[in-house]
Amino acid sequence: VIGKRLDERVGVAILGSTGSVGTATLRVLARHRDRFRVVALTAYGNEALLREQVAVERPAFVGIVSDGVTCDDGWQTGTDCLIAAATRDDVDIVVNAVVGAAGLRATIAALRCGKRVALANKESLVVGGKLVLAARDEGGGEIVPVDSEHSAILQCLHGRPVSEVRRVILTASGGPFRGWEQGRLDTVTVEDALRHPTWQMGRKISIDSATLANKALEVIEAHYLFGLPYDAIDVVVHPQSLVHSFVEFVDGSVIAQIGAPSMELPILYALTHPERLLDEGMPRFNPVAMSPMTYEAVAEGQGEFPALGLGVAAGRMGGAAPAVFNAANEQAVALFLDRRISFVQIADAIRSALDALADRMGDTLEDLFATDAAARRYVRERFAS
Ligand code: MG
Numbered sequence: 001v002i003g004k005r006l007d008e009r010v011g012v013a014i015l016g017s018t019g020s021v022g023t024a025t026l027r028v029l030a031r032h033r034d035r036f037r038v039v040a041l042t043a044y045g046n047e048a049l050l051r052e053q054v055a056v057e058r059p060a061f062v063g064i065v066s067d068g069v070t071c072d073d074g075w076q077t078g079t080d081c082l083i084a085a086a087t088r089d090d091v092d093i094v095v096n097a098v099v100g101a102a103g104l105r106a107t108i109a110a111l112r113c114g115k116r117v118a119l120a121n122k123e124s125l126v127v128g129g130k131l132v133l134a135a136r137d138e139g140g141g142e143i144v145p146v147d148s149e150h151s152a153i154l155q156c157l158h159g160r161p162v163s164e165v166r167r168v169i170l171t172a173s174g175g176p177f178r179g180w181e182q183g184r185l186d187t188v189t190v191e192d193a194l195r196h197p198t199w200q201m202g203r204k205i206s207i208d209s210a211t212l213a214n215k216a217l218e219v220i221e222a223h224y225l226f227g228l229p230y231d232a233i234d235v236v237v238h239p240q241s242l243v244h245s246f247v248e249f250v251d252g253s254v255i256a257q258i259g260a261p262s263m264e265l266p267i268l269y270a271l272t273h274p275e276r277l278l279d280e281g282m283p284r285f286n287p288v289a290m291s292p293m294t295y296e297a298v299a300e301g302q303g304e305f306p307a308l309g310l311g312v313a314a315g316r317m318g319g320a321a322p323a324v325f326n327a328a329n330e331q332a333v334a335l336f337l338d339r340r341i342s343f344v345q346i347a348d349a350i351r352s353a354l355d356a357l358a359d360r361m362g363d364t365l366e367d368l369f370a371t372d373a374a375a376r377r378y379v380r381e382r383f384a385s
Contacts, residue, residue, distance in 0.1 A: 007037065009033075009034070009035060009036055009037045010035060010036045010037070010092045010093060010271075011036075011037060011039040011088075011090045011091045011092045011093070012025075012029060012036050012037065012038050012039065012040075012091070012092070012093050012094075012095060012271070013038075013039060013040035013041075013042075013061070013085045013086055013088065013091040013093070013094045013095065014026070014038065014040070014041050014042070014095045014097065015042050015082050015085060015086065015094065015095065015096050015097060015098050015103065015106055015121075016042065016043065016044065016096070016097035016098040016099065016103075016120075016121075017041040017042060017043050017050065017053055017097070018043040018044070018046035018049040018050055018053070019043075019044075019097055019099065019202050020097075020200065020201050020202040020205075020263070021095070021097035021120040021146060021202075021263055021267065022043070022095070022097045023049075024262075024263045024264050024267055025095050025097065025267050026038070026053060026056075026057070027264060027281075028264050028267050028268050028271070028279075028281075029271075031279060031280075031281045032268075032271075032277065032279070035277070036093075036271065038057040038059050039059050039060050039061065039088065039090045039091055040059050040060065040061035040062070040063070040085035040086075040088060040091060041053055041054060041057065041059045041061070041062055041063070041085075042062070042063035042064065042065065042081050042082055042085050043063075043064055043065070044064075044065045044066055044098075044099075045064065045065065045066035045069065047064060047069055050062070050064060054073075060088075060090065061076070061084065061085055061088060062074070062075040062076070063075060063076040063077070063081025063082065063084060063085050064076075064077055064081065065077075065078065065079055065081060065082065065102075079102065079105075082098065082102075082103070082105065082106035083105060083106050083109045085106075086106040086107075086109050086110040086113075086115065087109050087110060087112075087113045087115075091110075091115060092115065092116065093115065093116045093117075093118055093271060094106070094107075094110040094115050094116070094117050094118065095118045095120065095146070095267070095270070095271075096110070096117055096118070096119055096120060096121040096124065097120040097121065097146070098121045099121070099123075099202060099204050099205075100121075100123050100204065100326075100330050101123050101127045101323070101326060101327060101330065101369075101372050103121030103123060103124050104121075104123065104124045104127050104128045104132075104365075104368075105365075107119065107121060107124035107128075107132055107135075107143075108124075108128065108131060108132060108135040108365070109135075110141060111132065111135040111136040111138075111139050111141030111142075111143070112135045112138060112139035112141065113139055113141065114139050114140040114141050115141050115142075116141065116142045116143075116144060117141060117142070117143050117144070118144050118145075118146050118267070118270035118271060119143050119144065119145050119146055119147070119270075120146035120147065120267075122147055122217050122218060122221045123217065123326055123330075125143075125220065125221045125224045125225065126217050126220045126221060126315075126322045126323075126325075126326050127322060127323045127326050127327075127368055127372065128323075128365065128368055129220070129223070129224035129322070130224075131364075131365060131368075132224070133224060143225065144269075144270040144273050145221070145225055145266070145270065146263070146266050146267055146270045147218060147221060147266065148244045148245075148261075148263065148265070148266045149170045149171065149218055149222070149244055149245040150218070150221060150222060150225055150226075150245075151244065151257070151265075151266035151269050151270065152243075152244035152245035152256070152257035152266075153168050153222065153225075153226060153245050153247055153257075154225075154269075154273070155257045155269065156245070156246070156247035156255040156256065156257055157226070157247055158255075159274070160249070162226055162227050162228060163250075164249050164250055164251075165226075165228065165232065165247060165248070165249060165250070166232065166248045166249060166250050166252075167228075167231075167232040167233065167234055167248050168222060168226070168228060168232065168233055168234070168245060168246065168247050168248070169234045169235070169236050169245060169246040169247075169248065170215065170218055170219065170222065170233065170234070170235050170236075170245050171235075171236055171237075171238040171241070171243050171244060171245055171246075172209075172212060172214075172215045172235055172236070172237050172238065172298065173196070173197060173198050173199065173209065173237070173238065173239055173240075173241045174197075174212075174237040174238075174239055174296070174298075175196065175197070175209045175210040175211070175212065176192060176193065176195050176196060176197055176210055177192075177193075177210055177304070178197075178237065178239060178296075179299075180304065181304075182304060182344075185304070185343055185344050186342065186343075186344055188210075188342070188343035188344075190336065190337055190339060192343075193206065193207050193210040193336070193343055194206050194207070196209055196210070197239065197241075198239070198240065198241035198261045199241060199261050199263075201263075203337060204330070204333055207333045207336060207337065207346070208329070208333065210343070211305065211307040211329075211343075211346050211347060212298070212305035212307050212308040213307035213308070213311055213329045213333075213346070213347075213350070215235050215298075215308050215311075216307060216308045216309075216310065216311020216312055216314075216315070216325070217311060217326065219233050219235065219311065219312050219315060220311065220312075220314075220315040220322050223315060230312065230315060230316050235298050235308070236295050236296070236297070236298070237295065237296040237297065237298055238293065238294070238295050238296075239294060239296075240290065240292075240293050240294065241261040242258055242259070242260070242261065242290055242293055243256045243257070243258050243293060244256075244257050244258070244259065244266075245257065258285060259283075259285055260283035260284070260285060260290075262282070262283050264281075264282060264283075265282060265283075268282070306347040306351070307329065307346065307347045307350055310325065310347065310350050310351055310354060311325050311329075311350075313354075314354060314358060317358055318362075319358075319359070319360070319361070319362040319363075320357070320358065320359075320360040320361060320362030320367060320368060320371040321354065321358040321359075321362070323362060323368045323371045323372055323375070324353055324354055324357045324358050324360070324371060324375045325350060325353075325354060325358075326372070327353075327371070327372040327373075327374075327375035327376050327379075328349055328350045328352075328353035328354065328375045328376075328378070328379050329346065329349075329350050330376070331349070331375070331376040331379040331380060332345065332346040332349035332350060332379050332383065333346060335349075335379070335380070335383060335384050340383075340384050340385050341383050341384065341385065345383060348383070349379045349382070349383045352378075352379075352382065352383075353375045353378050353379055356378060357371065357374055357375055357378060360374070
């Protein structure tokens with residue numbers, strides 16, 4: 001092969017290396033140095049942790065997105081560092097663990113270059129689903145989900161065509177406010193909302209899990225990843241987060257994927273799919289200790305989790321609507337974390353932005369980014385106090 005590298009190990013770029021998924025990826029890779037090598041790392045702004053990671057991994061490329069970091073180490077700065085890292089010749093797999101719509105361009109660029117994208121940035125598919133799939137088909141790249149629910153579905157499908165699937169059932173922990181009355185949610189603090197019962201995650205996704213906006217993003221993600229109609233994607237609350245999703249086949253058989261709630265498992269699978277690699281460091285499953293496993297209907301009809309219904313409706317609407325949903329949610333969550341809006345106002349902001357902007361054009365990347373900016377502006381102007 002022309003240009004074949006001397007080092008036969010699989011080259012990995014991690015976009016968002018200092019976040020929750022990024023650091024979990026580095027822990028997984030540290031157990032498999034014979035198979036993988038880290039060739040590129042990028043972070044948003046956590047320069048201190050990035051510097052520590054660089055000292056250990058010695059990647060060929062380092063990028064930091066946030067302005068205001070002055071680097072004399074040859075690091076690339078600014079948002080373009082994501083694309084530079086994702087498209088390098090020595091990169092085989094791009095772990096996209098960027099938070100939010102900011103990850104979309106890098107996903108598209110990597111797929112156009114024929115890379116495998118281990119996708120933790122679900123917003124890439126939510127905002128630009130059609131464009132992402134087109135980039136994959138053009139460039140010969142591959143999307144393997146890191147999201148635990150979608151990794152579960154991929155593993156349950158085991159290569160079977162979607163025509164054999166009756167429906168998938170995504171599991172949701174229900175977040176810290178499962179079973180709360182609407183009135184009680186008015187008093188929720190940032191600290192309450194960040195206290196996720198089963199998963200250790202970053203701030204943005206922890207809030208999304210509390211509102212169930214995360215599950216709406218995941219329904220849209222499943223629609224694009226597996227080519228499933230929205231009627232064939234259900235959600236059930238499973239507070240223990242041990243079953244990561246179910247696939248119900250047309251013959252009535254149901255296959256579930258089960259494991260401890262650790263992101264290391266879907267990360268490793270995204271790196272090795274369809275193979276499996278011996279990993280003694282992975283948390284083990286103990287059915288007795290992990291009993292019982294229970295399930296509940298989602299209470300979205302009772303007004304507890306309106307963000308789920310709003311997001312799925314946006315997904316069904318298509319066009320720019322999912323981008324409006326995502327951007328309004330990102331902006332509202334940022335305002336909530338800054339203590340400038342209340343928890344229940346997150347869904348209010350999403351609903352209002354969708355009413356105003358959901359029928360915008362969404363055919364091109366430029367349309368989608370313009371819509372993204374408009375939705376953020378809309379939420380800031382009407383809701384920020
Ligand atoms: Mg998930």
